[in-house]
Amino acid sequence: MNNEDPANQASNQVTPTTTSVQDVMQGAQYVAAAPSSMNAPTANPGKTLGIVSIVMGVLGIWLGGLPVAIVSLMKSRRAKQSATWGIVGVVVNTLSLILSIIVAVMFFAVFANMDDNKAKSGQSSTQTNAKSTDTPNAELVDIPLSQQYKVTGQLGKAYWAADIPKGDWEADILDQGGKNHFIRKDKTAEFTTFQGYDPSLSGDSDLKATRAGIASLTQGGKSLELGDESTTAFIEMGRGKTVEFVVQDYTYSTNDGQVMKARMTGRAFDGGQYLYAWYVSTPAMFSESDWQMFVNGLSVNDGAI
Numbered sequence: 570m571n572n573e574d575p576a577n578q579a580s581n582q583v584t585p586t587t588t589s590v591q592d593v594m595q596g597a598q599y600v601a602a603a604p605s606s607m608n609a610p611t612a613n614p615g616k617t618l619g620i621v622s623i624v625m626g627v628l629g630i631w632l633g634g635l636p637v638a639i640v641s642l643m644k645s646r647r648a649k650q651s652a653t654w655g656i657v658g659v660v661v662n663t664l665s666l667i668l669s670i671i672v673a674v675m676f677f678a679v680f681a682n683m684d685d686n687k688a689k690s691g692q693s694s695t696q697t698n699a700k701s702t703d704t705p706n707a708e709l710v711d712i713p714l715s716q717q718y719k720v721t722g723q724l725g726k727a728y729w730a731a732d733i734p735k736g737d738w739e740a741d742i743l744d745q746g747g748k749n750h751f752i753r754k755d756k757t758a759e760f761t762t763f764q765g766y767d768p769s770l771s772g773d774s775d776l777k778a779t780r781a782g783i784a785s786l787t788q789g790g791k792s793l794e795l796g797d798e799s800t801t802a803f804i805e806m807g808r809g810k811t812v813e814f815v816v817q818d819y820t821y822s823t824n825d826g827q828v829m830k831a832r833m834t835g836r837a838f839d840g841g842q843y844l845y846a847w848y849v850s851t852p853a854m855f856s857e858s859d860w861q862m863f864v865n866g867l868s869v870n871d872g873a874i
Contacts, residue, residue: 615645619654626661631669635662710802711810714776718838721807722872729762729844730806732866738859747844747870751863758850760863764843771841778837779815786833786845787819795819801834801864807871812836814844820852830855834864844869 618641625634638658645652712718720727728747733740738760742750749762767785770778787793796818802811814836822828830852835845846867848860 611648611650613645613650613654614648615641615643615650615652616654617641618644619658622658623654623661626658626665629665629669631662631665634658635666638662710813712805712812714779714800714813714815714836715774717775718812718836720839720842720871725839726764726872727838727842727844728764728870728872729846730868730870731762731863734760734862734866736859736862753850753854753859755854757854758848758856758859760846760848760859762844762846762867764845766841767837767843768841770837770843775836775838776815778841779835779843782837782843782845783815783817783833783835786835787817787821787831793819793821803864804868805871806868812869828852832860 618637622634622638622641625631625637628634635658638655638661640655641658642652642655645655729749730747731744731749733743734751737754738751739754740749741752742748747762747764749760751760753759767782770782772778773781787795798818799816800813801816802813804810805812814834816832816834818830818832820828820830828851829849831847831849833845833847835843837843846863848863850856850859
């Protein structure tokens with residue numbers, strides 16, 4: 570028999586019940602707290618790469634930015650996160666690629682146009698068998714043959730100014746009143762410039778007068794055969810303007826029967842003045858590079874400097 574006081578017995582019976590409730594409540598709090606930890610958002614693994622790709626696209630570095638954007642897109646989708654950064658990166662870098670293509674096409678178009686203009690200008694100066702017209706290549710020069718060329722210097726006359734040739738050439742006469750005579754050292758070619766006045770060349774247009782002067786200078790050759798006519802241009806030293814000249818190719822025979830190939834350039838102007846230059850060689854030794862060397866070294870001294 571248990572002789573313990575009934576009040577103590579009741580106290581001993583209640584205590585275990587109280588402890589048990591506290592334990593249950595603490596467990597409930599732990600269980601309630603656990604889900605909030607489990608539901609915390611996961612970081613997007615593609616976000617940083619997406620931002621980097623966008624920056625690269627804006628800077629025009631699409632070659633690297635586009636692959637980075639694709640990797641960002643794949644990482645975000647694998648993690649089941651928003652792929653917005655990767656998508657924006659792909660769009661920005663694609664636009665950068667398209668813009669680069671447009672700029673490249675425009676650049677090459679401009680470059681090709683510049684080359685075409687240079688080729689046209691070079692065609693005038695290198696005499697590429699272009700057929701003449703009444704106003705040949707007028708758009709390429711300041712004073713075309715269709716206009717009258719007036720000397721602006723105080724002396725009222727124009728002279729040739731020539732550079733000393735290089736290579737296998739030597740000067741026989743150099744800048745004596747505008748006259749120059751150069752001879753190839755092997756005696757197979759010569760280049761001569763001269764000027765003068767012929768009243769019979771006045772009154773006509775510069776183009777007609779120039780053609781008449783060339784015909785007069787070449788008519789003494791035996792078995793003369795005229796080639797194509799073209800034009801070139803020389804710088805006027807006083808004003809820096811380009812003056813157009815006729816160029817005439819022809820062949821002829823010397824007194825001993827030797828065939829020679831020649832090219833003459835000239836212009837008649839201002840009431841009968843004229844400037845002419847010609848290059849003569851045997852057909853086998855005729856050199857386009859020698860001709861170009863001489864015409865590049867010629868300019869018109871109009872007495873203004």
